[in-house]
Amino acid sequence: MKDSKQILLDHKVSITNPRILVIEALLENNNPLTVDELQIKLKKKVAKSTLYRVLNDLKKINILNEFTNPENATVVELLLEDDSHHHHLFCSDCGEIIDIQMGDEFEKTLSKEIKRIEKKFNFSIEDHRLELFGKCTDLCKNCS
Amino acid sequence: MKDSKQILLDHKVSITNPRILVIEALLENNNPLTVDELQIKLKKKVAKSTLYRVLNDLKKINILNEFTNPENATVVELLLEDDSHHHHLFCSDCGEIIDIQMGDEFEKTLSKEIKRIEKKFNFSIEDHRLELFGKCTDLCKNCS
């Protein structure tokens, strides 16, 4: 597992206990967590206001991805590798969120389409996000 | 323009002024609106609590699509045609949200990928959403 102190050092921000705890809680999980799940994992070790501040700090140094689940709750995940481009799969039964990688053919076709859209709307497109919604049938630990 | 009363009739819900006003405000726009933009368009003609209630009513009869913009504000749009599958393009300069259609090749490749993901994670995938983020360079009315 990555070293949380080193991550903070690498990004030239000061090394504090709350930041270390938040990063470690996120590192322990392979998949994204809602803010309240994170809060529960941290018990009372980090104040609520500090948690939100730390999350904003991590966003500023670009190692935190933030989005919302279908219930509009805020979800966060650490982004440590530069090449970790991925998408998300949501289970509407248990709420689990799974990181997924799309195949090369898909990403290539998407790139082509993005170029078309850029021309059509005179946009410069910098990022994209794909979300898949469904139900896990048996894999997911929370579902029967 | 579609008739708001007919839309309500078709979906077997009672025809009330607030519902008509909300639907008409949404019909006037081609592109999605944030809840506050909608509130402003409606002036004081619909109470805040009623607006939220009407939006929930429209969701229940499946003619409202709700999502969040990159600032996490709630965005809504009417979905009237069954075949109106589309995605969204967000401008980070002016906040404008544009409906986009992806080409057939893209949707076909995506379907193939979805089947692969369904097998891999033993999921049944029912829906998906693609969001593109960027900057409009000159088309967008709010940007210079």
Place this chain on the structure above:
DNA sequence: ATAAAAAATGAGAATAATTCTCATTTATTC
């Protein structure tokens, strides 16, 4: 290693978005 300066924290107040409550009004049914 230490003192001074800068930055971060905790606790709770403030704010913003959304839902809830309930007395009144409006729509539907017969």
Place this chain on the structure above:
DNA sequence: GAATAAATGAGAATTATTCTCATTTTTTAT
């Protein structure tokens, strides 16, 4: 058109997030 059912408005309640400020921790410069 009267009786019943449903929806509304106003504001209170709730929830998620940000802000304030006195205290503590971290960093910087000696």
